[in-house]
Amino acid sequence: MDFFTGAFQPEAILANFIGVGLGIIFGILPGLTSTMAIALIIPLTFGMSPDIAFSALLGVYVGSIYAGSITAILISTPGTPAAAATLLEGPKLASRGHAGKALSMTTVASFVGGIFSCVMLAILAPRLASFALSFGPPEYFALGFFGLSVVAGLSSGSVLKGLISGLVGMFVATIGIDPVSGTIRNTMDIPELISGFNITPALVGLFAISQVALKLEDQINDSGLTQKIKSTFDRISIKELLGNIPNMVRSSAIGTFVGIIPATGSGTASYIAYNECKRFSSKEQKSKFGTGHIDGLAATESANNAVTGGALIPLLTLGIPGDVVTAVLLGGILLQGLTPGPLLFVQSPDVVESIYWALLLANIFMLGIGLLAVKYIAKIVSVPSQILMPIIVVLCVLGSYSVNNSEFDVFVMLLFGVLGYFMEKLKFPLPPLLLGFILSPIVEENFRKSMVMSMNDVTIFLERPISLAILLVTFAVFMRIIWTATTKKSNK
Template sequence: MDALQMLGEGFAAALTPINLMWVVIGCLLGTAVGVLPGLGSSMAVALLLPITFSLDPTAAFIMFAGVYFGGLFGDSTMGILMNTPGQASAIASTFEGHKMALNGRAAQALATAAIGAFIGGFVACVLLVFLAPALAEFSSRFGPAEFFALAIFAFAATSSVVTDNALKGLTSLFIGLGIAVIGIDAVSGAPRFTMDSPYLFDGVSLVTVSVGILALGEVIYVACLERHTSNGKLLRAKGRPWLSRKEFREATPAWLRGTAIGLPFGVIPAGGSEIPTFLAYGLEKRLDARRPEPQFGKGAVRGLAAPEAAGNSTTGMAMGALLALGLPVSATAAIMLAAFRQYGLQPGPLLFDRAPALVWSLLASFFIAMIVLLILNLPFAMLWAKLLLIPRPYLFAGITVFCALGIYATSGSVIDLLILLAIGVVGFLLRAMAFPLAPLIIGMVLGPLAETSLRDATMSSNGDFSVLVHSPITIGLYVLLIAVLAFAIRGRIVARARARAAEKSGSGQKDPVVR
């Protein structure tokens, strides 16, 4: 009851006209910045941080909450419409969401994303109020061995289970891991794979890789493809700007499953919401493969609903980890941690005692931001979808310019633009040869975590690798991984057997005609 009472006081403070205005402004700014390729909620918070000195802490963090959640929706918007997600957390949404847009269902895809974001974020905020202490205790049990097991699970899930071709998936994964190890070795301090160039000592930015692979690579691929197949037609959003009853029933289980997958990752410092979005997508793809008429690859609404709910439920719980533990589990949370320190505040258990008004007003603003985003983005679904009416040469030229501007804004280096071009060519080649892109991105995201965790675990045990399977959590993750791989292999064997049987039956029917 104390939590409800404090939350009620937080709503009383957050619903004042001035604070409500900051929530709306934050949501609008976050969505607008998230729409730009290469920029996202973390960049928006970083850019807005200096201009909040004139605001009181409560108003500043309420606006940051709107920016945080609004940026996630903006990332997904461009990922769905243009296949150019602003951050890695929106990559999984592009696989089926962009296909829905290409099929003329852009408005329905954006509605699916908005409702999924609302459900995932709202459930996370409810649990955040009541279950933060228990989730914080669970997070404290993760050590280097557990993080390494988690990374291996994500590697195997994205390269072998989510993709159709395991060999191509593993190749793509190792390309991502190879990019991730470029730079200065964190342990020895020695440069690795830098070709003696000081410009590569800091490694290759994840933003540069994701924009180059997904955005610029797509632009080059479409330009080459349309040179031979262009018919002059524009992509048009058709139909209603909302979901039908059938689509809503189809998406509802995926929203709930995605939310459940994303919640635990909000308190595990594993790089943000990238892992749960890929896992949610992989689960839905496996479930879809069992259906009589699989929809994945054609614009499956479940393939968009689950990652969106997972990403936003992770984001909601991540804010709880920041407030309760002072633990930033994503780039945006790390920037907000710096913002807390800017105001002389230290997130953690003592923050609830020293600044309860700020904490509970911020928690209340999470609920308000979810509702504001739903109100703003559902009616504007058709407006955002009209971006598809821009002629494709102008559209992709504009995307290329924004990609370059976004990368230059994050680094201020011309060298990063050359790296962007090189990675864009790699993305084009991978796409042309039908290599999956998700394993490359997940390898880039989790490669440093896996390497650091493996080193820390083995160094703490004097080189004894058995430490990697000592705890119940690591054993559970590896057992789960073996079970997932076994089901995946069994499913593919059954699918091949059915395909061969169908071919034999088809050839048997044609034989009499040939004779």
């Protein structure tokens, strides 16, 4: 490929750069998701050449997935659902005066994850996609069940409270239309609940509104809002960066693999990577998780950005979107008159190669913009909370309303905000609820499909090698959790 063709055309490079910038803006604003950003950009690509169009779309994709973590770190409000796991460590780092370090690590880890998945996309796309094609309902169930096993690992305090939180999330996910029979359940005769709760207002309410309420309570008690977060700016050290290379590579591999599996997404990948990072850590390091540990942040950020390349693998080679965002990207590909699938590699190899390079450039632009702007972005923590909190509420309302232009979604946001507030007061962890909410439909639907396939014979999960292997790993994780809990109890 000539250097000044494809993704390296000046127009394509400019489109890529602008796309990353727009993606970062959308990612920072709570409620304005990556899906929404790409959906708004796609009509603008009509009439563009495929190289320029994909450069812009992939720039938005990479920028928005990365930037969702910025507000999660600074104001405990994830800009996108992909950044939910960032709340496990990011805000605590910022509150201790290490906002710059957290943002720097987020930028570098996101770059590592993005580049790793880009390389995997270019080298292993057909082979990995064919492996994902062998996944049926039993394998999806096993993978979802493994994801639920992470719930206990996310419970920094009581494992029981973490499990209860996860079960609440699973129950909330059952509201709406039954995925197999099509019957309506648990809607309490509210028409708006027929399609269930939308993830965006639920996420914004759970993690943003609840935090605003807690800070308002602190102000009433003459604390909290009058306190300024230490605004000293620092960056990650070379030692911290080099020490996290194995962690970031492992988490990037997890994110890429999860991205290949349809209907999982960045949020699931981040939680699994975080749990594995914690599992591989020494006993001394394990105690630091949940207190603002830089290793945990490196794991979640490299994993969620690695999903970008992973999710493109089944999209390009099989025509199957890896997540919701790539489902929207599919519309952008079809708009260019292209049909994703094996024939795309034969009929339009230059377009496929351009996509590889465009994704690589998008991650380079994301790294450059992130590192240059991080010093200024970190100053958001010095804004007085009396000013910042009302702005957050307004953005939350606008973001929740704009998803479906629905007032009901604003009420959903407030409902989950109240739920999150009381859970925080009672020391129930919020991440397990979100993970249960995300994974429950995957587990339920594929378990029931498996039962239909096997005429209600549960041994189907043991007869298929992939599902059996995943279930054995899940069993080992559960046994480790039980052993750890028992050991802690006996040591007290």
